[in-house]
Amino acid sequence: MQRQGEDFMGLIDEDEALIAAALKGSAYAWEKLVKRYESKIYNHGLRLTGNSSDAMDLMQEVFLGVYRNLHRFRGDAKFSSWIFRIAHNKAVDMNRRKRLMTASPKFSEEDDGDEFEKFPGKTNLEPENRLGNQQQNLRVLKMLKELSSDQRSIVELKVFQSLTFDEIAELQDISANTAKTRFYSALKKLKVVSEEQNVLS
Amino acid sequence: MSCPKTHYLLQEYFSEDLSEVARNELDRHLAGCVHCNAELESVLLAQQDLQQWQEQSVPHWDRGLELFRQEHRVERPVSRFWLSWQWLPTAASLAMLCVLLFNVSVVSNDSGFSVSFAGSSASGTDLNARLAEFEQAQRLEMQQLVTRVESRQDSNNVQLLQAVMEQTQQSTADSFDQMYAYFEQQRLLDLQDMRAGYEQLVDSDYETIRSLQQLVNYVGYQSDIR
Numbered sequence: 257m258q259r260q261g262e263d264f265m266g267l268i269d270e271d272e273a274l275i276a277a278a279l280k281g282s283a284y285a286w287e288k289l290v291k292r293y294e295s296k297i298y299n300h301g302l303r304l305t306g307n308s309s310d311a312m313d314l315m316q317e318v319f320l321g322v323y324r325n326l327h328r329f330r331g332d333a334k335f336s337s338w339i340f341r342i343a344h345n346k347a348v349d350m351n352r353r354k355r356l357m358t359a360s361p362k363f364s365e366e367d368d369g370d371e372f373e374k375f376p377g378k379t380n381l382e383p384e385n386r387l388g389n390q391q392q393n394l395r396v397l398k399m400l401k402e403l404s405s406d407q408r409s410i411v412e413l414k415v416f417q418s419l420t421f422d423e424i425a426e427l428q429d430i431s432a433n434t435a436k437t438r439f440y441s442a443l444k445k446l447k448v449v450s451e452e453q454n455v456l457s
Numbered sequence: 458m459s460c461p462k463t464h465y466l467l468q469e470y471f472s473e474d475l476s477e478v479a480r481n482e483l484d485r486h487l488a489g490c491v492h493c494n495a496e497l498e499s500v501l502l503a504q505q506d507l508q509q510w511q512e513q514s515v516p517h518w519d520r521g522l523e524l525f526r527q528e529h530r531v532e533r534p535v536s537r538f539w540l541s542w543q544w545l546p547t548a549a550s551l552a553m554l555c556v557l558l559f560n561v562s563v564v565s566n567d568s569g570f571s572v573s574f575a576g577s578s579a580s581g582t583d584l585n586a587r588l589a590e591f592e593q594a595q596r597l598e599m600q601q602l603v604t605r606v607e608s609r610q611d612s613n614n615v616q617l618l619q620a621v622m623e624q625t626q627q628s629t630a631d632s633f634d635q636m637y638a639y640f641e642q643q644r645l646l647d648l649q650d651m652r653a654g655y656e657q658l659v660d661s662d663y664e665t666i667r668s669l670q671q672l673v674n675y676v677g678y679q680s681d682i683r
Contacts, residue, residue, distance in 0.1 A: 278525075281529035283522055283525050283526055283529065286520075286521070286522070286525050287520050287522055290520040290521065291520070294515045294520070295512055295513075295514065295515055298513070298515040299510075299512055299513055302513060303510070308516065312516060312518065315515070315518075316518065316521070319520070319521050320521060320524075323521055323524065323525065392509040392510065392511060393509075393510055393511060393513060395506065395509070396506070396507055396509060396510045399503070399506060399507065400507075411507065414471070415504060415507050415508065416507075416510070420473045420474070421471075421472060421473065421474075422474070436468045436469070436471065436472060437468060439468075439471060440464070440467055440468040440471065440500075443471075443500045443503055443504060444500065446500075446503040446504070446506070446507065447499045447500050447502070447503040449503075450499075450502060450503040450506045451499070453506075
């Protein structure tokens, strides 16, 4: 967390300048702001949903939310935290919608692999990283797919976003202890999947 | 066999706000407990697997710019002057069209302007006088033209005639020469033919004489024998 915080330190001023310019109507500033965070949000969505089209939907919803609420951003939190809070809320909304639509409490466990057919590694990856990360990322997605959406969310926030359990607890409106327990049980499940994959490969 | 502490200890292992005392105690236990250590290692391996993730590039999208531009569209100030004169080109072209359709002609003379539609005359007498004047001028011009053309035609004819005659003379002389040469050649050929005929005739006569002589000889011989 500390390391990531330092990474953003240099950008904060510029983020705020871009936000101010975008609020005044500068399309250039808005585009620059989006470009700065789109990859993080897209990859976040990809890991949470397991497919590129949902990840794109999520990313677009997140930036629409950012756009609609930009004037409410006061700068007392980091913009990156703020945007990930929005991303988290949108992901929860999306998950709820999907559950209602499929009428299945655990949509991720009912998938039969079709989600991975839509994985961008198979179709529209940029040429330079088509071969390199396709296998690794597919492997990660297969592991994450075995988790419940709550567990996946915690793993995403802890492992990939480097949030503390307190931050996760606040974000997900649960106790820190619940977050810890959930994270550990997720890891135990991942351990089993990882071992299975190692045996298979 | 398993360790009863594993679940709790490993849950705490990932906590960031563990006190130093608790952290030391945890490390001590892990160093001594095979089960907990093995479990920790496999869990860490799984976490490492996850961290193999590589950032994937975002497919192309418009970044909400369409919406942004729509909502932040700044109306360009349009000058009221140009706005109020926008009808002018249309009106001008319409007027031009009318002029063309009704064949309007505007004539300006000493007494002012006169406008006429479809070529109809506005002042008859004036036009008649001008027409007569014009006719006179045209007639004069035509006469001049005719005399000029006539004289030129005459000289042309003379020239043409001379040229034709000259050419005819020349061609006649040429053809006489050719004819003479042809006749000469024919005469020579005939002579040759005649000579050949005579020679042949002479040859055959000569042969006839010889055969007659032979006959005479033979007859003489026969009479000698008797």
